[in-house]
Amino acid sequence: MDILAFIEEWVANISNFLWTYLLAALLIGAGIFFTVRLRFFQFRFFGHVLSQTVGQIFKKDKHEGTITPFQAFTSALASTAGATNIVGVPVAIALGGPGALFWMWIVALIGMSTKYSEIMLGVKYREKNKKGTWVGGPQYYIKKALGWDKVAFxxxxxxxIEAIPSLMVQSNSITTQVEGAFGWPTEITGIIMAVLVALVVFGGIQRIAKVTDKMVPFMVLTYLSVALVVIFAHVEQIPSVFGLIFTHAFTPVSATGGFAGAGLAQALRWGIARGLYSNEAGLGTAPITHAAAQTDHPSRQGLWGIFSVFVDTIVICTISGLAVLVTGTWTEVKPDNASNMIGNAFGTILGDSLGGGFIAIFLFFFVITTVGVLIFFGEKQAEYLFGLKFSKIMRFVYIGAIYVGALGGLQFVWQFLDLLLAFVLVCNIIPLLFLHKEIRAMTDDYIERIYHNKKGKPSVQLFSDQEKDISQ
Incomplete structure (x- = not known):
């Protein structure tokens, strides 16, 4: 074995161990802790969450911020909705069985409190940069609230750094799909992607937000509509499919057709992993976009975190999972080709070629919005570390990574993706746990000052005073 292969195997083994055991336990434990600490806030106030998120999409009230709350939501959703929801869910079912979907739901339900907490802190500790744009994220609340400068750094x-391999993987995933569906050379698709993304990201968060608040809802609704047509075309299978999901969440499932079988450990491992990857609760990326939102209270913007996990995992992932289960494609396709399951499922209605083409097209546009937001995440870190000029340099590095990844280049770098994500997650989730008293206090304040206000008027003065103190 040469040194490069040895390092790749070593990195892969460490990443698998971390994500299968330590990080899964840390994230689930944190989700349970925040759920209990906030007295099951995401469940008790879910109706209020809906009224203050989807019920306020067209509201024109102006508060301090750079983009609207809905634009912050769609920008953050753009980084999670896409390949993980469409391709990742079938992979989880292929390796963990139908029961994996149940564990995705559990991870989402408890992860809502974690995502709410990090977004709330991201807004509370945001500040304006030299261009007058609101910026924030874990690095700001880690430094300001805890004084942990080294952890923030x-x-x-x-x-x-993680944005580089992440962009490469995203780019490669779509170029291979497009090549398989339409025969386009990866070089051409890579150039098109790089140019389209550059046109978006060079406009800053405002242009990214304007693109995502139009594209993401359209893509999600269109994808869900077609998927629901597929599901209801096999409506007679729905009761038995739910039986499989709940039964095999706790018991092994035998091999059948192309499915190799899975035990309880696999259902847990793949359901939890895909759930965590899908909604990114606790990873610390969502606060970066939500920090730019126009809002009157940090907790009000945090409600969008609860809603985003609901949409991302409970809705989109569930629909994707049901599509491959009711059509039976999960037993017809071998795990090595699990990414083709959803295209095959759609092919039962649209025809094989059209089904695969539909998925390829949607993945292309999903990835365009995803990589645009990923570049924004990376730029904001570069700005925090080394200033605005350096962030502009990193923008070109990231766009170059899109093209290199499209060609399948530097695959060795990809091996570090999960390991870097692990470091990012630990640097965010542990400070979040230390800030639990502040999270609880801010939540109680929101409930008392806003939720119990019968007229629903926001407590603008409270937030303004806090924001002034933080900015000084």
Whole structure:
């Protein structure tokens, strides 16, 4: 074995161990802790969450911020909705069985409190940069609330670097899909992607937000509509499919067709992993976009975190999972080709070629919005670490990574993706746990000052005073 292969295997083994055991336990434990600490806030106030998020999409009230709350939501959703929801879910079912979907739900339900908490802190400790744009994220609340400068630096550095392999993987995933569906050379698709993304990201967060608040809802609704047509075309299978999901969440499932079988450990491992990857609760990326939102209270913006996990995992992932289960494609396709399951499922209605083409097209546009937001994440870390000029340099590095990844180049770098994500997550989740008293206090304040206000008027003065103190 040569040195390069040895390092790749070593990195892969460490990453698998971390994500299968330590990080899964840390994230689930944190989600349970925040759920209990906030007295099951995401469940008790879910109706209020819906009224203050989807019910306020067209509201024109102006508060301090750079983009609207809905634009912050769609920008953050753009980084999670896409390949993980469409391709990742079938992979989880292929390796963990139908029961994996149940564990995705559990991870999402408890992860809502974690995502709410990090977004709330991201807004509370945001500040204006030299261009007058609101910026924030874990690095800001880690430094300001805890004084952990080195941890804040480490979070920003790891996320800035992690964006490079992440962009490569995203780019490669779509170029291979497009090549398989339409025969386009990866070089051409890579150039098109790089140019389109550059046109978006060079406009800053405002242009990214304007693109995502139009594209993401359209893509999600269109994808869900077609998937629901597929599901209801096999409506007679729905009761038995739910039986499989709940039964095999706790018991092994035998091999059948192309499915190799899976035990309880696999259902847990793949359901939890895909759930965590899908909604990114606790990873610390969502606060970066939400920090720019126009809002009157940090907790009000945090409600969008609860809603985003609901949309991302409970809705999109569930629909993707049901599509491959009711059509039976999960037993027809071998795990090595699990990414083709959803295209095959759609092919039962649209025809084989059209089904695969539909998925390829949607993945292309999903990835365009995803990589645009990933570049924004990376730029904000570069800005925090080394200033605005350096962030502009990193923008060109990231766009170059899109093209290199499209060609399948530097695959060795990809091996570090999960390891870097692990470092990013630890740098965020542990400070979050130390800030639990502040999270609880801010939540109680929101409930008392806003939720119990019968007229629903925001407590603008409270937030303004806090924001002035923080900015000084």
């Amino acid at each position: 480490a979070f920003a550095l790891f996320l800035m």
